[in-house]
Amino acid sequence: MSTAEHSQEYRVLARKYRPSNFNELIGQEAMVRTLSNAIDTGRLAHAFIMTGVRGVGKTTTARIIAKGLNCLSTDGPTIEPCGTCDACTSITESRHVDVLEMDAASRTGVDDIREIIESVRYAPVSARYKIYIIDEVHMLSKNAFNALLKTLEEPPEHVKFIFATTEIRKLPVTVVSRCQRFDLKRIEAQTLVSHLASIIQKEDCEADEDALKLIARAAEGSVRDSLSLLDQAIAHTAGKISEQQVRDMLGLADRAQVIDLFEQVMKGSVGEALTTLRRQYDSGADPVVVINDLLEVTHWLTRLKVTPETGADSLTSEAEAVQGRELSEKLAMPVLTRAWQMLMKGLVETRSAPSPIAAAEMVLIRLSYAANLPAPSDLVKKVQASAQSGGSVGLRSTGGSAGSSASAGPQANSSSMQSPTAQLRSADVVAMKPQTTDAGEYAKHPMPVSFEKLIDLFHQEKESALGVALSDLVSLVHFSPGKLEINPTPKAPVDLIMRVKRCLQLWTGQDWLVTVSKAEGQISVRQKEINIDQARKAAAMKEPIVKELLIHFPEAELLAVREKKMDEVLSGDPEAMLLEMQDFTEGADGDNELADFDFE
Structure with a gap:
């Protein structure tokens, strides 16, 4: 057989292993149970909506339902179609005269729906039910939906409608309310790995479990995406799939190296972090993917810190889990949330930068220097310990954005500041x-x-x-x-x-x-007003709290003072101070904001 003939006969894995019955459909047990009970009790709806993300089996489920309703091996609808009768075979091959599939993305107009409305009056030619499967139904026009409403609400007894969509919110409520809705969920990672392993065995190939985990993670719960990636991996590796080969194919960095990179950044080791990033980049890792991986690590560590029993990832190795638990115990929650916000902003910059690797390096540099800054609660405790009274101040570094508004900080009141207030x-x-x-x-x-x-x-x-x-x-x-x-x-x-x-x-x-x-x-x-403001600033600069803050932030500049007694904020609990001092986050203008203090 020639190479050309062999390539023409080849079917991609997503089509070759498409489920033909409910037993082969993975990860949708709730929907299968509902349909099974409906068929057994004769409580079949006249219209169904299958919704979910790409590649979870919406159109496949619609075809299986059509087979179950029209299978000739039983006297009535069945949850287990035989797959071998003329009806099942023709539905599988999309050539059954009574099972009509329509792509709403290419046929969106009211004239297309009018054809359906006209044809529903006629009985099926050879099947038990005449079934209309409309894929991507949310693409229909408003007039098309309106034309379909009456027929959809009261169709003839021999007609069933099955809709599939990834955008359920784009459907009119009047359409959704007339259908039985099934939300097909993402496939769990471990279930997807087991499914891929069974296909590898059927294809007489070899694959490392860690390689299959990488494919499952990249597929994000989509069976079709995972099969497409597996098809590509088999071709890329000539049938022997290793973890490193999958990483090279997907442009991923080693997860262990990503965790090490995150730990280096959180320690403030700028040189080590940049060396690790450059090594991953030279190995083929995409800088955007690296920053995205750092975001995933940040989210994972935060979950481990909040809920240790549920924060573990089934796709994570034991060594990574141990390292993650240690990191989550060392890092405070404000530090993790600050890292998340800075990485989110850095991801946008890296995607749009002319040189993604340069942008990624700048993100790591900012994050490394921010890691050495004190947490808000620690700063409040230091200020509380050293300040007996103070003024309401707003601080911003001299390097900050000139267009940013002055913001208020810890509160104070002193006799030297009462005179200007009395004037007002x-x-x-x-x-x-x-x-x-x-x-x-x-x-x-x-x-x-x-x-x-x-x-x-x-x-x-x-x-x-x-x-x-x-x-x-x-x-x-x-x-x-x-x-x-x-x-x-x-x-x-x-x-x-x-x-x-x-x-x-x-x-x-x-x-x-x-x-x-x-x-x-x-x-x-x-x-x-200018004179009063200057008098307030002069009085505030003599306050102990301001002097203490300027020790921690020597490049800061006093911008504004407002009248408020310190004891209204500092009630003895640092959390009371945090009500006035917001979490240290990265502002929209690139400055870092700690409470009412803005620093670059």
């Missing part, structure tokens, strides 16, 4: 009865009792442009309710006086006297 609070509005206009109608707002409250009134009424002009571009000469005397700068709008007077008269119901003065007046409201 002196402008509180005194409760007043609503003012009335000459016509006796209530005004919209009471008379403001200070110039600051007058400015707030403009912002409240969506006249922020005038509010900003009053706070930044004028000096107050005199203010009393109903009378305003100001000295505007040359940058102020030329019609400022007229617009301010009109707005105040409309909102308060009183005729305001607004005049321009040549007197020097007070400094602007904006400059007052």
Whole structure:
């Protein structure tokens, strides 16, 4: 036989070992039990929906159901079709006249559905039931679904519908509610490994168990994907499959080496980590896959830490399990969550970078240096131990993003900081009865009792442009309710006086006297706020807590202070401090955020 003839006769493993009955279908015991009971009790639905990820047996299950309903070896539907009668054979070969398969991805229109609606009225030619199998049914158009609804709800007794889809959420609820739904689950890894081992034996090939575990892990619960990878592995290795050969074929790094790489990064050993990564890259490992493997290791270690009894992976060797348990005990939960977030961001960078290996190395460098930073709870305990009182501060490194907003940190209150606050609070509005206009109608707002409250009134009424002009571009000469005397700068709008007077008269119901003065007046409201902020910062820099924080973060810069007593946050429990100090995470701008502190 020639090579060409041999290649034409070859059938890929995914087709060759396609299940022909429910006994050969693996990993879907719940669905088989339901269908078996339905057939035995005569409670068959008129429509079924098979949903699940790719390659778990949706279309295969639909064909097996069609065989069970139309098998000629029994007097009625059966859960165990013979597979040898004319009906079973023709359904397997997709040529049965009464079992019609339609690909909704290529036939999406209402005209295609109209053909089905017209044909359901006619009885089957030779089968017990006329069955319509529609694959990827979510691809049908909205009009096609609407046209199918009535027939789907009340089809003739000789008609059955079987739908298959990977996107169940894209189906209209009106369609799903008319069908019996089966969610086909991913195949468990150990079940998939056993299935692959049986096929290897039938194909007279050899394979290491660890190699089959790698294929099962890469298939992510899909039988078809695992068979396609196994087919490729057999061709790649000439029938003798080893673990290393599968790794080379898939571009994977050794899992043990990945765990070693993760441990090196968590120790802060940058040089060792980069050497290990480069060695894996030179061996054919994809940098994106390596970063993804580090994410999997992080998730695995976190599960081991949270639930040791359920965190073990059935595809993990005993040596890897021992190393993983030791790592999970050493690493704190904040460290693992920080590593997860940094690796997630690094995965996106590596995928889009012009040089993936360079991006992957930068990810490991950032993660290694972050590993030496203290955990949030440890930092809080140190600050608690050394600070007796302090101010509410926000810190950001000088290397941080210039566009990032200042954030607040631990709280403090001191006598040196009370004076500026008292100045701000002196402008509180005194409760007043609503003012009335000459016509006796209530005004919209009471008379403001200070110039600051007058400015707030403009912002409240969506006249922020005038509010900003009053706070930044004028000096107050005199203010009393109903009378305003100001000295505007040359940058102020030329019609400022007229617009301010009109707005105040409309909102308060009183005729305001607004005049321009040549007197020097007070400094602007904006400059007052700047002076108060500077006074707060100067007072905060003398606080013990700020001094202690600057020892831990010497390159940090004080940006903002807000009034709040320290004892409201530090109640003796470090967790209370963590309510104010969020977990140390990597921010969207690439800076690291520890509570209200931002560091690069």
